[in-house]
Amino acid sequence: MQLRTAAIHAAAGGLTERLTIHRRTIHRRPELGFAEHATADYIESVLDDLSVAHRRVLGTGVVAVLRGQATRCVGVRADMDALPVPEAPGRDGYRSEFEGVSHACGHDGHVAVLLGLAELLASVDDLPVTVALYFQPAEEGPGGGQPMVAAGVLDDPRPEAVLALHVASAHPSGTVAIRTGPSSGSNDTVTITVHGVGGHAAHPDTAVDPVPIAAQLITAIQQLVTREVDPVQPVVVTFGSIHGGHRDNVIASSVTLSGTIRALHQHNRELLNRRIPELAHAIAAAHRATVTVDLECGYPVGVNDPALTEVVAGAAAAVLGADRVVRVSEPSLGSEDFYAFGETGLPVTMFQLGVADPARGITAPHHSPAFDLDEAALPAGVAVLAETIRRLAAAG
Numbered sequence: 590m591q592l593r594t595a596a597i598h599a600a601a602g603g604l605t606e607r608l609t610i611h612r613r614t615i616h617r618r619p620e621l622g623f624a625e626h627a628t629a630d631y632i633e634s635v636l637d638d639l640s641v642a643h644r645r646v647l648g649t650g651v652v653a654v655l656r657g658q659a660t661r662c663v664g665v666r667a668d669m670d671a672l673p674v675p676e677a678p679g680r681d682g683y684r685s686e687f688e689g690v691s692h693a694c695g696h697d698g699h700v701a702v703l704l705g706l707a708e709l710l711a712s713v714d715d716l717p718v719t720v721a722l723y724f725q726p727a728e729e730g731p732g733g734g735q736p737m738v739a740a741g742v743l744d745d746p747r748p749e750a751v752l753a754l755h756v757a758s759a760h761p762s763g764t765v766a767i768r769t770g771p772s773s774g775s776n777d778t779v780t781i782t783v784h785g786v787g788g789h790a791a792h793p794d795t796a797v798d799p800v801p802i803a804a805q806l807i808t809a810i811q812q813l814v815t816r817e818v819d820p821v822q823p824v825v826v827t828f829g830s831i832h833g834g835h836r837d838n839v840i841a842s843s844v845t846l847s848g849t850i851r852a853l854h855q856h857n858r859e860l861l862n863r864r865i866p867e868l869a870h871a872i873a874a875a876h877r878a879t880v881t882v883d884l885e886c887g888y889p890v891g892v893n894d895p896a897l898t899e900v901v902a903g904a905a906a907a908v909l910g911a912d913r914v915v916r917v918s919e920p921s922l923g924s925e926d927f928y929a930f931g932e933t934g935l936p937v938t939m940f941q942l943g944v945a946d947p948a949r950g951i952t953a954p955h956h957s958p959a960f961d962l963d964e965a966a967l968p969a970g971v972a973v974l975a976e977t978i979r980r981l982a983a984a985g
């Protein structure tokens with residue numbers, strides 16, 4: 590086939606059955622981060638059938654390259670891991686076979702779309718650009734994007750842009766939701782241990798009680814959020830865990846808090862990562878205690894390159910119809926390790942592919958045991974990616 594808009598639309602539509610098979614095959618055998626062995630084997634077997642060259646990285650990651658007429662290259666990434674979430678009953682014929690593990694975020698759909706894109710592009714006569722497909726492990730944790738970049742997947746061939754999509758149960762099946770600029774939050778983890786001196790609950794003067802110090806620390810950090818950060822720039826600090834002490838009449842010797850720090854702007858991320866340890870040390874010192882603070886940097890701020898995002902928006906309108914493309918007005922402080930590809934300075938963008946079908950009860954949120962997706966939406970994902978690649982090639 591020729592890489593033309595109408596041909597892309599038709600070819601993607603013709604892949605519906607294959608995409609469903611890919612998705613269900615992967616859905617039945619969900620695998621956690623860096624353990625996606627069967628998933629990687631399946632990806633390779635499909636690529637072999639298509640005679641598409643591929644290589645393994647990081648054990649379970651796969652990079653496929655379709656060589657084009659030009660050395661210019663466009664990259665497309667799909668994450669491939671599942672979650673430790675038990676699947677809700679139902680799903681005749683494609684139920685997870687692994688107890689307690691399921692594709693509750695829809696990454697099975699992402700792999701299916703990328704395999705469908707490989708099939709579509711492999712049938713193109715004189716592909717105008719080289720296309721690299723990154724099947725990435727461990728998005729749900731501990732993160733495979735940054736290790737994949739560190740393993741050199743962007744070095745040869747060197748893409749000029751990297752695209753990705755995420756299925757979205759918040760949007761109607763077959764629609765596309767797009768946002769330009771800062772779109773998803775950075776995600777760093779802080780663990781603070783307040784070290785006091787344990788003792789008898791009735792004699793606090795003989796102890797250093799870490800519990801009220803921990804309480805002050807939590808409120809002081811929330812004050813930091815509202816008093817030191819520009820109020821029109823969103824940040825979140827959530828302490829999801831606090832542990833200390835064993836019983837009512839004993840003063841604990843330590844309390845440990847752990848939380849997530851999220852920001853939509855790198856300067857706010859740096860501010861919080863500097864000020865939270867400062868506050869923790871100062872508040873502990875004021876009350877005769879000490880702290881240890883462990884800060885673990887996670888996923889970067891997610892920024893959709895404006896020019897690249899407009900190419901995707903135009904492509905989506907061309908293959909799906911303008912009425913099926915919506916703009917997302919607000920960013921999210923959810924995080925996404927795809928943006929590790931953008932941390933290198935490359936323009937990147939991720940769009941959402943709607944997969945909700947209320948008529949069939951497919952509306953559950955991501956990460957819920959009831960999450961599912963309407964497979965009829967998957968060809969739209971292939972079409973938008975292929976048309977975006979066509980437009981990027983034509984623009985060069």
Ligand SMILES: [Zn+2]
Binds near residue numbers: 729956
């Ligand atoms: Zn997820």
Ligand SMILES: [Zn+2]
Binds near residue numbers: 694696728755
């Ligand atoms: Zn996800």
